[in-house]
Amino acid sequence: MKVMYIHSASAFIGEANAEVNTLKEAIRRYTRESFRRGNRFILLSLLGALRCVHRHSLEPNTAVYLTTEHGNLGDTVTVLDEIYAAHSLPKPYGFINTMSNTAAFYLAQNLGIRGRNITVSSQQVSFERGLELLKADLATGAEANALIGGVDEASLNGFVSEGQNHHGWRMVDGSSWFYVKSEREGACGAFRENRSFRDGHACRRWIGEAERPPTDILSFGSLIGDEEASGWREALRPVAEFDYLGEYGYSGSAAACGVGLFMDRFRGRTLLHINKDPRGHYSVLEVERYSDLRCE
Amino acid sequence: MSGRAFITGKALVCSLGDSLEEIVGAVRRKRIKLEQLPFTLAGLPYTRPYYLIMRNESDQLDNRSDAYFYEILFSTVARSLADAGVSGAEIREMPVFLGSTSMDVPVFEGNHSKVPSTVSGMFLQSSDGYGKIAGAVSARFGMEGGCYSFTTACTSSANALLYAAAMIKQRQIERALVVGYDLFNNLGFYGFEGLKSLAASHYRPFDRSRDGLILGEACGAVVLEGKPRAAGDFECLGGANLCDTYSVTSHDEEGVAVAETMHRALGQAGVDPGDIRAVKAHATGTDNNDRTECAAMKTAFDSHIPPVTCIKPFIGHTVGACGVAELVVFTESVKRGFIPSTPGFRDIDEQLNLKPLTENGEAGEGFFMLNYFGFGGNCTTLILSNGRRTG
Numbered sequence: 066m067k068v069m070y071i072h073s074a075s076a077f078i079g080e081a082n083a084e085v086n087t088l089k090e091a092i093r094r095y096t097r098e099s100f101r102r103g104n105r106f107i108l109l110s111l112l113g114a115l116r117c118v119h120r121h122s123l124e125p126n127t128a129v130y131l132t133t134e135h136g137n138l139g140d141t142v143t144v145l146d147e148i149y150a151a152h153s154l155p156k157p158y159g160f161i162n163t164m165s166n167t168a169a170f171y172l173a174q175n176l177g178i179r180g181r182n183i184t185v186s187s188q189q190v191s192f193e194r195g196l197e198l199l200k201a202d203l204a205t206g207a208e209a210n211a212l213i214g215g216v217d218e219a220s221l222n223g224f225v226s227e228g229q230n231h232h233g234w235r236m237v238d239g240s241s242w243f244y245v246k247s248e249r250e251g252a253c254g255a256f257r258e259n260r261s262f263r264d265g266h267a268c269r270r271w272i273g274e275a276e277r278p279p280t281d282i283l284s285f286g287s288l289i290g291d292e293e294a295s296g297w298r299e300a301l302r303p304v305a306e307f308d309y310l311g312e313y314g315y316s317g318s319a320a321a322c323g324v325g326l327f328m329d330r331f332r333g334r335t336l337l338h339i340n341k342d343p344r345g346h347y348s349v350l351e352v353e354r355y356s357d358l359r360c361e
Numbered sequence: 362m363s364g365r366a367f368i369t370g371k372a373l374v375c376s377l378g379d380s381l382e383e384i385v386g387a388v389r390r391k392r393i394k395l396e397q398l399p400f401t402l403a404g405l406p407y408t409r410p411y412y413l414i415m416r417n418e419s420d421q422l423d424n425r426s427d428a429y430f431y432e433i434l435f436s437t438v439a440r441s442l443a444d445a446g447v448s449g450a451e452i453r454e455m456p457v458f459l460g461s462t463s464m465d466v467p468v469f470e471g472n473h474s475k476v477p478s479t480v481s482g483m484f485l486q487s488s489d490g491y492g493k494i495a496g497a498v499s500a501r502f503g504m505e506g507g508c509y510s511f512t513t514a515c516t517s518s519a520n521a522l523l524y525a526a527a528m529i530k531q532r533q534i535e536r537a538l539v540v541g542y543d544l545f546n547n548l549g550f551y552g553f554e555g556l557k558s559l560a561a562s563h564y565r566p567f568d569r570s571r572d573g574l575i576l577g578e579a580c581g582a583v584v585l586e587g588k589p590r591a592a593g594d595f596e597c598l599g600g601a602n603l604c605d606t607y608s609v610t611s612h613d614e615e616g617v618a619v620a621e622t623m624h625r626a627l628g629q630a631g632v633d634p635g636d637i638r639a640v641k642a643h644a645t646g647t648d649n650n651d652r653t654e655c656a657a658m659k660t661a662f663d664s665h666i667p668p669v670t671c672i673k674p675f676i677g678h679t680v681g682a683c684g685v686a687e688l689v690v691f692t693e694s695v696k697r698g699f700i701p702s703t704p705g706f707r708d709i710d711e712q713l714n715l716k717p718l719t720e721n722g723e724a725g726e727g728f729f730m731l732n733y734f735g736f737g738g739n740c741t742t743l744i745l746s747n748g749r750r751t752g
Contacts, residue, residue: 129604134490136512141466141548145481148551149473152402157610160552161736164462165491166513167609170737174606179618182604182739183520186491186510194509201527207601207629220488263505317490343496346505 069196069203070252071352072244074360075117076325078313079109079238081219088112095119098175102158105238106137110168110216111175113240118176118212120361121244128180128202129169130213132195134317136165136186138218168216180208189288190340191215192321193348196259203247214242215321232287232315239316241325253360254328257335258351265293268339268347269300277351282307282331284323286340286348287315297339307336324352328360366526366597368745369536370445370584372437373689375676376412376577379436385693388675389721391704395575403551409559412577412677413545422545425471433580434494434542435501441538441582442502446590449503451536455584456506458525459495459540460518462681464510467544498540506534512681514735515643516602517541518581519684523741525585526597536586541685545578549680556610558647564674566644566703567651567717569710574645577677581685589748595692598630598728598744605738611649612734616657619740623661623730626742630728637667637744638727639700641691642717643734644671645678650734655713667730669717671703684733684741691731695724695747 079088088108089100095115100108110131140162144155161167166184173182181202187194192215202208219236246252258275262268283303285294287310298306307330309323316322320340327336333356340348354360376394377384387393396415397408414420419429442452465488473480495508511521518541525537543549553559553576560573585597603625605618612619627634642654658666672687679686694701700722709716731743 134492135488136491138485138488142481142485144548144552145469145484146479148402148547149480152404154400154403154405154555155548155552157556160548160555161610163548163552164512164514164736166735166737166739170604170606170609170739173604173738174609177606179604179606179738181602182513182737183602184512186512187508188490188492188496190507191492194507197507197528197533198509198524201524201531201533204531205527205629207527220485261507342508344499344505346507 067200067204069200069245069256070249071254071256071328072246072252073117073121074243074325074328075113076241076322076329077113077116078322081236081238096175100171103171104137104140104162105218106139106165106216107162107168107171109218109238109240110172113214113216114172114212114242117242118244123176123178124210125178126180127178128208128211129173129182130195130199130211131169131184132191132215132321133165133184133186134191134217135220137163138220189286189342190348192318193259193340193350196256199245210246212242212244214240215318216240217317219316234310235314237314237316239318239322241318241322252355253358254352254354257353258349260349262347264345265347268349272349280337281334282327282336284309284336284338286320288341288343289339324350327352328354332356364530364532364587366529366585366587367589368583368595368597368692369586369590370441371689372440372444373579373581373686374414374433374437375579375686376414377676379416381693384690385697388690388694388701389699391702393675393704398550400551400554402547409554410562410575412575414578426475427468427472430468430471430544431497434498437580437582438498438502438538438540441584445584447584453503453505455504455536455538456534457495457498457504457508457538458521459542460511460521460681460684461542462512462514462517463543463546463549464491464512465494466548467546470546494542504538513739514737515680515683516733516735516739516741517681517684519733519741519743520602522597522684522743523600523602529585529587536584538582538584539685540582541682542580543578543680543682550576560646563705564646565705565707566646566671566673567710567713567715568706569708571646571651573647574678577679579676579679579682579686581682581689583685583689593696593748596746598632598746599626600741600743601625601629602741605740607738609737612653612738614649614652614656616653616660619653619657619734620660622740622742623657626744630744632728632744634662636728637730638725639668639670639722639729641687641729641731642669642671643732644673646673651713654732655715666715668700668722669715670701671717672701674704688731692745698724700724
């Protein structure tokens with residue numbers, strides 16, 4: 066794949082069900098706008114993205130790729146309750162905000178950018194699919210600069226008890242963003258590879274055959290089980306493993322958050338992230354964090 | 362980007378039926394089928410029209426559940442694959458690009474009367490995310506390509522088409538299934554009424570007496586491939602997507618961003634504005650959309666606007682599905698020799714000074730522009746051709 070250069074990155078992990086006002090307060094560090102009508106999903110998107118680019122001056126043509134597993138949950142629940150429980154018509158902005166792309170809109174509006182504005186999802190590999198769309202747009206020249214992020218509210222699906230899911234991971238809000246350009250100058254890292262495979266065998270074969278330096282940091286998506294992870298560890302013998310799910314918790318956008326956290330913590334290293342969707346298809350993301358520049 | 366992308370298979374189920382002959386026949390004869398739906402849950406003393414799928418007893422709203430939702434989806438996809446004539450091996454390689462506004466909300470609403478839980482409770486506890494529907498298609502048909510679920514409001518499946526075509530042209534993939542799917546759901550029906558966007562009785566885009574949109578439901582599926590399979594297969598030459606940051610609910614009425622989207626789409630497709638034979642307008646019938654779109658067309662075409670057709674008066678505003686659904690109605694009509702008229706149009710709005718086709722136009726070969734806009738400032742334009750370009 067043609068390398069996509071990361072010019073800044075951020076990862077925000079928030080406690081599930083934290084007050085929306087705390088998100089608004091955090092956003093105020095980056096913008097004077099109040100986002101009075103912003104729901105949790107919109108505010109999470111804004112907070113993560115504004116943290117990512119607050120030191121950068123963006124081109125008007127910058128695109129936005131918002132990837133998400135569940136999109137807006139809170140306003141959808143509210144609107145369904147207005148209809149089915151309160152027996153009323155939904156409030157206008159509540160209804161509009163059930164459409165998750167409104168988060169990408171508010172981001173574009175706040176930053177004054179009007180490039181492509183896409184919201185996309187794909188079970189457990191939403192971020193990787195979003196990168197594929199971005200790659201297609203960079204290849205055609207439709208876009209040269211983009212913000213791509215993964216955002217999800219803590220979901221109750223899979224919730225077992227005390228804020229944990231059945232893996233024992235804490236359920237959290239997550240919003241992780243990357244400012245990506247086709248040019249390298251000034252970059253703090255790069256998405257070097259983003260490959261998909263129809264099964265683990267094809268994935269292992271590609272990793273085995275690809276010519277690359279030994280793996281620095283290895284991380285896994287949420288559907289890679291312990292036994293399988295141990296097989297990958299044995300085969301790849303990484304310098305270290307980054308258990309971002311265990312350390313920071315799970316959201317639908319955990320993969321994007323894991324990569325964002327890697328950019329923050331592992332200067333001068335390369336990450337190999339192995340992910341799997343419910344069909345048993347694999348995605349491998351290779352990310353490099355350059356050693357010399359700040360990444361925010 | 363040296364490859365090409367052709368629409369080789371298509372299928373649609375909508376208020377006009379589930380066979381293309383039936384649907385295009387109705388469009389040719391300007392026949393529409395509208396139902397009146399009450400707002401029972403909110404106890405409102407009036408109804409609003411809706412373009413419902415009504416083929417038989419199973420389509421009744423009270424009879425719907427998750428089985429119905431997936432039967433509509435799978436049968437439409439199966440017909441599009443059969444129409445393209447793709448082999449089992451070719452199907453196996455296919456990725457799925459799906460666009461929808463409501464995603465699986467109709468499933469939760471349909472199931473709620475059958476289980477002791479609230480709709481919102483079911484949604485929170487068991488939502489598997491936006492990717493579930495495309496994943497189900499992939500599993501049902503053994504498709505092993507990637508799944509991409511677009512949710513960009515009313516441009517959702519138009520954007521799915523845009524990216525599927527781009528990836529085929531870049532030879533990242535050989536072919537793709539693109540689905541636009543939105544079934545009736547109370548969230549949308551009550552939500553648009555809450556916005557006061559629903560028309561009281563007639564659908565009249567661009568008309569002086571237009572008073573809003575009428576919702577519809579549809580499932581459309583197309584197969585895109587790098588080579589045509591039959592003479593007359595439409596080619597997707599390209600397109601563009603931009604964000605109009607004017608407002609989350611409405612576009613800038615001067616149409617600057619919308620015109621820029623049209624302009625970029627034309628540039629990306631390598632087509633001059635003067636070569637566009639007809640425009641399929643988004644034409645929701647709301648005051649803002651029609652004002653914006655009209656202003657944008659005047660800018661993009663330097664006031665020489667080609668013949669304009671509006672598909673929504675035939676099948677309703679099918680929200681996220683309209684990208685694929687309206688493309689199928691439009692291209693199949695052109696294949697059969699006509700550009701659809703706009704039923705219901707009566708009086709020119711002097712401020713817009715635009716009269717869409719009121720009788721079926723002659724189609725022929727050429728380049729066509731299809732426009733789609735949505736909440737969140739989303740603007741998408743596609744440029745299609747029916748066989749004039751070679752090499």
